[in-house]
Amino acid sequence: MQAKQLLGLSYFMLENYPKTSQLLSDVIVARPFNVGVYYTLALSLIKEGKKEESDQVIKQMVLLGGDSPQLHVVLGQAYNEQGETAKALEELQLAATLDSKFPMVHYYSGLVYLKGGKFDESTREFETELALNPGNVQAKYHLGFVLLAQQKTAAGVKIMREVIQTKPDFADAYYELGKALVQEGEIKDGVVSLEMAAKLQPDKSYVQYQLGRAYLAAGRKAEGENHLEISRQLKEKERQQTKP
Known part of the structure; x- marks a missing residue:
């Protein structure tokens, strides 16, 4: 057992x-x-x-x-899944009050803030989680995601590279890194990252779309148009699957 x-x-x-x-x-x-x-x-x-x-x-x-950090973390997650953000944060704050170093409390709080578009608060929570648990790859990825969303590209790219170094099969990290590099004009490296994202997640329409755009930016027209078409087909498949 x-x-x-x-x-x-x-x-x-x-x-x-x-x-x-x-x-x-x-x-x-x-x-x-x-x-x-x-x-x-x-x-x-x-x-x-x-x-x-x-x-x-x-x-x-x-x-x-009884009244434990574990219980409040679970309740916080449950409320967050139901879209009750205020209650979710209240439960997570109760967990942190009982044990400020309890694993994942600050990570989950960061996710709730991120869902509400509160980037400064989510950054603070992810950084706190990483200070307590440096090996939390998800917290590091989401910190990088927030930094990129705030146009803090250099810092975000650095963190995404660290995530990939720690977890070489982290598809979303390759995707976000590739997008950021292409936007910064580093087309060649951006294509490499997006190719890896597509290799790891070939059925994701948004990955194929960004890879197609990157190929076009690199002057690889045929490949770009091909992946944009793959993206279109995947989107149509997703639409059909979500039909009632």
């Missing part, structure tokens, strides 16, 4: 939430007193959009752990 728990946690770090939920649901049956497992399972179910199931896990967390 210990192996299944560790595997579930590994899947959570890889953002494979269905596998996480499947494994940890088995673990809590065998080990019903581990608040940490309930915490990860609840977050995973929230990410899957399984509100009723996550609510049941949260109730068990209350019974087991």
Whole structure:
């Protein structure tokens, strides 16, 4: 059961939430007193959009752990998924009050602020998370994302390069880096980054679109038009899939 728990946690770090939920649901049956497992399972179910199931896990967390940072982080995530930003921040601030160094509190707070377009606040939260947990690649990526959104290109590019160095298969980091480099006129390096993003995420229309534009900027007309057409086809496929 210990192996299944560790595997579930590994899947959570890889953002494979269905596998996480499947494994940890088995673990809590065998080990019903581990608040940490309930915490990860609840977050995973929230990410899957399984509100009723996550609510049941949260109730068990209350019974087991009472008023804890884990509980408030989970509630903050749940409120954020429901679009209740103020309540989400309130819960995350309660978690930080109970334990200012609790992992992911500042990261999740940063995501809530980012969702609301509050870049200065999100930057502060991501930087705080990284000061406490320098290995949080997601926090570093989102800090780079915010810096690029604020036109702080040099700092944002530097951070995206660091993210890629740490996690060479981070497709979104290649994508954001490539876009920024092309905008700065560094077409050749931008194309290389966007090619890697497309290799890692070939079915993303927005990646194919930016790669097509980069090829056109590099004077590679045929390749550019080809990828713009691929982007158009992928968008049409997405539109068909979202039809009621």
